[in-house]
Amino acid sequence: AQSVTQLGSHVSVSEGALVLLRCNYSSSVPPYLFWYVQYPNQGLQLLLKYTSAATLVKGINGFEAEFKKSETSFHLTKPSAHMSDAAEYFCAVSLNSGGSNYKLTFGKGTLLTVNP
Amino acid sequence: NAGVTQTPKFRILKIGQSMTLQCTQDMNHNYMYWYRQDPGMGLKLIYYSVGAGITDKGEVPNGYNVSRSTTEDFPLRLELAAPSQTSVYFCASSRQGLSGNTIYFGEGSWLTVV
Numbered sequence: 623a624q625s626v627t628q629l630g631s632h633v634s635v636s637e638g639a640l641v642l643l644r645c646n647y648s649s650s651v652p653p654y655l656f657w658y659v660q661y662p663n664q665g666l667q668l669l670l671k672y673t674s675a676a677t678l679v680k681g682i683n684g685f686e687a688e689f690k691k692s693e694t695s696f697h698l699t700k701p702s703a704h705m706s707d708a709a710e711y712f713c714a715v716s717l718n719s720g721g722s723n724y725k726l727t728f729g730k731g732t733l734l735t736v737n738p
Numbered sequence: 739n740a741g742v743t744q745t746p747k748f749r750i751l752k753i754g755q756s757m758t759l760q761c762t763q764d765m766n767h768n769y770m771y772w773y774r775q776d777p778g779m780g781l782k783l784i785y786y787s788v789g790a791g792i793t794d795k796g797e798v799p800n801g802y803n804v805s806r807s808t809t810e811d812f813p814l815r816l817e818l819a820a821p822s823q824t825s826v827y828f829c830a831s832s833r834q835g836l837s838g839n840t841i842y843f844g845e846g847s848w849l850t851v852v
Contacts, residue, residue, distance in 0.1 A: 663846070665742075665843035665844050665845045665846050666781075666843045667843070668840050671840065712780060725783060725786075725796070726841060728780035728781040728782075729780055730778055730780040731778070731780055
């Protein structure tokens with residue numbers, strides 16, 4: 623079984639400030655981890671994914687995330703927030719195993735607002 | 739450059755009515771999924787399919803049915819709509835199982851049951 627916890631349903635930052643969105647996972651086998659972004663009234667778009675290669679993963683729009691097995695974390699960061707980053711962000715996990723690898727389990731989401 | 743296409747985008751249903759949400763993908767993906775998204779709850783898997791003719795239940799299948807007669811299409815049927823089915827529905831697809839493969843989402847269908 624797997625689960626995802628996103629700490630903070632709402633994060634507010636100033637334009638130019640560091641963005642840090644927290645995600646912790648629980649998985650009985652090595653996980654695949656994802657971050658998705660959802661802009662208002664749109665579908666989800668993949669930001670980045672961890673698939674057991676490099677632990678530091680770089681994604682689109684200047685975002686990156688680091689897989690830390692000891693902390694069971696996969697936090698999303700961006701050095702300098704832009705107004706266009708305002709959106710809802712979802713962390714998700716799927717199992718790295720043949721039997722249940724269809725299932726993507728999502729966190730509840732973190733709404734990021736960026737203040738001018 | 740269509741990807742995953744869902745219709746309709748918005749729909750209002752009366753309690754007890756039925757409807758079908760259409761989903762088609764042009765990426766020749768084997769796996770297709772239906773999720774529902776409720777405020778503050780993330781996305782929950784309703785049904786999924788690993789190929790034409792094969793479907794299976796996800797976390798929240800009650801009140802829904804699906805079929806997969808072709809690789810491209812994966813419609814979701816709501817029978818006897820209830821207010822609890824008011825939600826945003828997302829269809830998605832991936833080349834195979836999610837083991838690191840990217841899942842592509844449609845733009846969503848907003849359904850209100852009154």
